[in-house]
Amino acid sequence: MFKIGDKVSHPAFGVGDIKKIEEKNFLGKKQKYYILKLMVNEMTLMIPVNRAKEIGLRHIINPKTVPEVLSVLGDKVDNEMEENYKHRIKSQSEMVDSGDILKVAQVVKNYIHLDNRDKLSTTEKGLYERARKILESEISAACNIEKSKVKFMIKEAINKGRVGKAERKNH
Structure with missing residues (x-):
């Protein structure tokens, strides 16, 4: 699991910072999301916490x-x-x-x-x-x-x- 402030890499979009972890209601279901601000184009992504590994979200390299x-x-x-x-x-x-x-x-x-x-x-x-x-x-x-x-x-x-x-x- 990632925490706020972690730098992570998304396989399709590159590096971003975890800005928040929020609980959102989606289709009547509460789910936690990582709110990720990308470095490349300042875009914000919402990644379901329970799918982060499946999506390929990982810590940046050492x-x-x-x-x-x-x-x-x-x-x-x-x-x-x-x-x-x-x-x-x-x-x-x-x-x-x-x-x-x-x-x-x-x-x-x-x-x-x-x-x-x-x-x-x-x-x-x-x-x-x-x-x-x-x-x-x-x-x-x-x-x-x-x-x-x-x-x-x-x-x-x-x-x-x-x-x-x-x-x-x-x-």
């Missing part, structure tokens, strides 16, 4: 996990990534929706690589943007740093991966 998340961005690109556009969108969307920040980082990496090879479709650009915002907001909240610094950290991690690949090719 700052000690951030280097592991960033290392995913520099890892080798998944060559198994679906060539079929519809299958690729489905698989990448499932990874983002999983709520697993390592999978979200992998989606960001995959789409950056794909965009360097081919132009992304409008749907894929939207999915990439969503994954990137979730990744940025979680690292920002975990480390308590500005998003501009997080964007730089992400860019650095991706570039390290590219440099490492170039060095391995030259040896």
Whole structure:
């Protein structure tokens, strides 16, 4: 169970703060809700307390996990990534929706690589943007740093991966 003031991650919307826990009447039934204020777009969500785990609401990552998340961005690109556009969108969307920040980082990496090879479709650009915002907001909240610094950290991690690949090719 979460408490007021906890920073949590919603798999579809990213990081937010639990502002309140309220009891509401819905269809004649009293139920407790987490009132969640999102970082990305200031939207407010009501999450039923008894469904929070099922929905995938979780505490944000520990700052000690951030280097592991960033290392995913520099890892080798998944060559198994679906060539079929519809299958690729489905698989990448499932990874983002999983709520697993390592999978979200992998989606960001995959789409950056794909965009360097081919132009992304409008749907894929939207999915990439969503994954990137979730990744940025979680690292920002975990480390308590500005998003501009997080964007730089992400860019650095991706570039390290590219440099490492170039060095391995030259040896």
